[in-house]
Amino acid sequence: MTFDNYNDFVWSDGKLNSTSITITRTKKHKPHPSDDELRFGSSFTDHMFCMDYNESNGWHDPRIVPYQPLILDPATAVLHYAQSVFDGLKVYRCQDGIIRFFRATKHAERLNRSCKYLCIPTIDSEMIIQSFHALVSIDQTWIPSKRGTALYLRPTVIASEAFLGVHSAKTYTYFLILSPVGSYYEEGISPVKIMATDTYVRAVKGGLGAAKTAANYAASIFASEDAKKFGCNQVLWLDGIEHRYLDEIGTMNVMMKIKDEIITPPLNGAILDGVTRDSILTLCRDLGIKVSERRISIEEVMTAAHSGALNEMWGTGTAVVVLSIGELRYKNDKVIINGGKPGAFMQKLYDMIVSIQYGDIKDCHNWMSVLQTLK
Ligand code: COI
Numbered sequence: 250m251t252f253d254n255y256n257d258f259v260w261s262d263g264k265l266n267s268t269s270i271t272i273t274r275t276k277k278h279k280p281h282p283s284d285d286e287l288r289f290g291s292s293f294t295d296h297m298f299c300m301d302y303n304e305s306n307g308w309h310d311p312r313i314v315p316y317q318p319l320i321l322d323p324a325t326a327v328l329h330y331a332q333s334v335f336d337g338l339k340v341y342r343c344q345d346g347i348i349r350f351f352r353a354t355k356h357a358e359r360l361n362r363s364c365k366y367l368c369i370p371t372i373d374s375e376m377i378i379q380s381f382h383a384l385v386s387i388d389q390t391w392i393p394s395k396r397g398t399a400l401y402l403r404p405t406v407i408a409s410e411a412f413l414g415v416h417s418a419k420t421y422t423y424f425l426i427l428s429p430v431g432s433y434y435e436e437g438i439s440p441v442k443i444m445a446t447d448t449y450v451r452a453v454k455g456g457l458g459a460a461k462t463a464a465n466y467a468a469s470i471f472a473s474e475d476a477k478k479f480g481c482n483q484v485l486w487l488d489g490i491e492h493r494y495l496d497e498i499g500t501m502n503v504m505m506k507i508k509d510e511i512i513t514p515p516l517n518g519a520i521l522d523g524v525t526r527d528s529i530l531t532l533c534r535d536l537g538i539k540v541s542e543r544r545i546s547i548e549e550v551m552t553a554a555h556s557g558a559l560n561e562m563w564g565t566g567t568a569v570v571v572l573s574i575g576e577l578r579y580k581n582d583k584v585i586i587n588g589g590k591p592g593a594f595m596q597k598l599y600d601m602i603v604s605i606q607y608g609d610i611k612d613c614h615n616w617m618s619v620l621q622t623l624k
Contacts, residue, residue, distance in 0.1 A: 270298075270383055275315035284395035287431030289568055294388035294400075298380045298425040300372075301409070308372050308423065313384055316426065322411035326418045331464045332408035334363035337567045338524070339399040339430075340385050340620065342392045343608030348620040351606050353381055355524050359461065360404055362522075366460035368417035369406050377404060380425050382621045389620065393429045396607065401430045401568070433568040434482070440575025440591055441482035441564075443498055445547050446472055447580075451496060451519075453489030458496070458519035465521075466500065473499060481578065483564075485547075489519060493546045501564030501572065502526040505545075506594055507553045508560070515542040525565040525602070531614060532601050547579055554584035561592030571599040 275295045282292045293316055300311040327333045338356040343349055357377040364371045381402055385392070392400040404425045408418035434441065449472035452458025452465055472484045483499030495503055495514050502523040504513040511533045516522050533540050553559040554577065562574040573591035577584050586592075591599075604610040605617065 269311070270379070271310075271312040272383075272387070273312065273314045274387070277315070279316075281391060282429060284393040284398050284431075287393060287395075287398050287429055288435070289430045289433040290401065290403075290428050292429060294391040294427040294429070296384060296387050297427075298384045298423075300376075300380070300423045302370055302421040302423070304419055308370070308376065311376070311380065313387060319422070319424070321409070324411040324413055326408035326410050326412055329413065330408070330415055331462070331467070332367055332369065332418055333406060333463045334360060334367050334369060334461055335403060335405040335463070336360040336363070336461055338381075338402050339567060339606070340381075340392060340402065341399050341606050341608070341617075342394045343606075343617075345608055347608065348385070348389060348392060348622075349606075349608065349617040350381060350385075350620065352524050352528065352616050353378055353618055355527070356402075356404075357381075359522065359524065360406070363460040363462060364406060366457055367462055369408070369421055372406075372423060380404065380423075384425055384427060385620055386622055388427055389622070391427060391429050393431075395431075396603075398429065398431050399606075401428045402426075403428065430568075433566075434572070440573040440586075440589055442480060442576040443483045443485045443574055443578070444476040444479055444481040445485040445487060445495075445577065445579040446476070447487055447492040447547075448472075449475070449484065449486075450489040450492075451484075451486040454518040456489075456519065459516070459521060461521060469500065479578070481576075485577065485579075487547055488517075493548070494544045495547065495550065496520050498564040498574070501566035501569060503562070503564055504529065505550065505553075505562040506560045506592065507558050510539045510541055512541045512543060512545050514544065517544075523565055523567075525567055525570060528602055528614075528616065529565050529571065529598055532598055535613070550577070551579055551582055551584065554586065559584075559586060561595050562586050563592070563595045570602060571595055 296313050297316045302308050336356045340350045357374045361371040406423045409422045410418035410420045476484045486496040488494040564572040575589040605612050
């Protein structure tokens with residue numbers, strides 16, 4: 250292992266501050282998967298970023314180390330009570346050869362909002378952004394270049410205190426890992442089949458639904474396995490009180506086009522404030538399309554589908570970007586949306602966002618930020 254120091258590096262905009270990130274480089278580089286064989290989240294780069302928190306030092310000891318297992322006491326709070334948050338964002342090798350993050354600041358801000366829901370001490374957003382740049386900079390050869398691929402960043406915070414009482418832990422670890430990724434679903438962007446459930450609930454208003462926290466994903470697993478038994482890929486979550494109003498799809502935000510209007514559930518405290526959701530809504534507004542963030546019931550959706558007014562339906566998320574929904578089931582009813590094919594409007598949105606991400610078209614909203622490379 251070799252040791253050097255983050256302060257040894259000069260960043261291209263000269264902006265970096267006095268924070269010192271210790272860097273321990275691996276001596277054993279792993280083989281890179283080829284762009285063609287990339288799936289989601291199964292291979293990881295050579296290094297990871299870690300930082301710890303305790304009451305006397307706050308967040309301290311930022312470091313980049315070879316990718317390695319975490320050593321946790323079996324009594325560590327996160328293993329028992331799931332006091333943890335994460336986020337997920339992507340960095341792209343753009344067609345001009347420049348490496349750019351998509352909406353890194355928004356993801357860092359959301360990580361901190363998630364921390365607040367879980368009583369986890371927030372991290373200076375600038376420090377989070379620096380961890381992104383420093384780690385990606387070191388492992389930048391891992392960024393794939395094929396269209397549809399990216400390097401996925403997974404910043405995570407866990408309660409690291411070994412204590413079995415239920416309380417807000419006194420110590421935490423922030424870590425960041427990187428994974429070169431292709432499509433989230435094996436089907437790629439082919440339309441998926443979904444099943445609306447009034448039996449299972451992902452989250453309720455007043456709970457943790459708006460936080461990106463492990464518990465929400467754990468709560469989704471039973472229902473999504475159940476949906477698979479019925480030949481569906483995912484669950485359409487309805488609200489946790491009346492079991493009527495749409496919340497999310499699988500691990501994504503949900504949107505639809507009914508006549509000429511784009512409708513998506515409002516940020517009601519039970520659903521995630523998706524970065525892709527926000528980006529897609531912004532693009533719709535740029536196109537002059539009417540966007541309604543409003544409650545929509547499953548009955549309204551099924552009625553619109555039967556009358557032919559529901560033209561398209563899709564999910565949005567960082568992992569999938571946009572995912573078309575070809576079939577929707579609810580109780581004994583089943584509708585095929587847009588002949589089971591990806592809709593033209595959704596495809597246009599997908600093409601627009603991907604063109605911004607890969608630098609083909611002008612990034613009018615300044616969503617992309619250039620990787621600050623080490624000189
Ligand atoms: C995303 O769409 O990025 C997600 O949050 C899904 C992820 C948990 C795999």
